[in-house]
Amino acid sequence: xxxxxxSIGVVALAEIADKTQLLALVLAARFRKPxxxxxxxxxxxxxxxxxxxxxxxxxxxxxxxxxxRWALGLSFIAMAVWMMIPDKIDETKEHDSRFGVFGTTLVxxxxxxMGDKTQIATVALAAKYDALVAVVMGTxxxxxxxxxxxxxxxxIAAEKLPVKLVHGVAAAIFAxxxxxxxxxxxxxx
Numbered sequence: 001x002x003x004x005x006x007s008i009g010v011v012a013l014a015e016i017a018d019k020t021q022l023l024a025l026v027l028a029a030r031f032r033k034p035x036x037x038x039x040x041x042x043x044x045x046x047x048x049x050x051x052x053x054x055x056x057x058x059x060x061x062x063x064x065x066x067x068x069r070w071a072l073g074l075s076f077i078a079m080a081v082w083m084m085i086p087d088k089i090d091e092t093k094e095h096d097s098r099f100g101v102f103g104t105t106l107v108x109x110x111x112x113x114m115g116d117k118t119q120i121a122t123v124a125l126a127a128k129y130d131a132l133v134a135v136v137m138g139t140x141x142x143x144x145x146x147x148x149x150x151x152x153x154x155x156i157a158a159e160k161l162p163v164k165l166v167h168g169v170a171a172a173i174f175a176x177x178x179x180x181x182x183x184x185x186x187x188x189x
Contacts, residue, residue: 003129007138011118013169015146020112024150031101034151040105045143048113049122053136056126069181075124076178080171
């Protein structure tokens with residue numbers, strides 16, 4: 001249960017003002033059909049995070065606990081730093097709509113999520129917890145918590161959120177997890 005809840009919280013916070021959330025806003029403004037966009041986000045995230053989680057689980061099984069502790073600790077600290085760097089989307093890029101709203105969202109989200117903070121966090125969380133299903137479901141729900149309001153509320157939500165504060169909280173969580181891991185502390189994370 002811990003892996004599931006931590007995965008939800010970490011990804012929901014990390015996703016605020018992330019490029020995939022900005023993509024959700026762009027798609028919502030362009031197509032004005034929220035439900036196919038929401039379904040596209042869900043299935044793209046599920047597929048992307050399942051692959052990321054499988055990679056994390058594989059990596060955890062290939063290396064000893066000391067190597068994993070250092071690699072994951074440093075990874076979480078790097079994620080804390082990365083959280084403080086504003087994310088942007090290339091708004092000049094046209095999103096091809098020949099696949100329809102759902103298909104365009106599915107493909108765009110899957111591709112934009114590659115190498116993204118939340119995908120890297122999914123790899124690290126799966127490696128730490130060795131609970132693939134719990135992590136993938138948690139990270140997917142975290143993505144939906146952040147992106148569904150962006151689709152439904154559009155620019156209103158983006159303008160009202162204290163993005164720097166949210167990023168600061170997420171960075172502090174990543175840093176705390178990383179430092180705890182480096183110190184070898186078992187604090188229920």
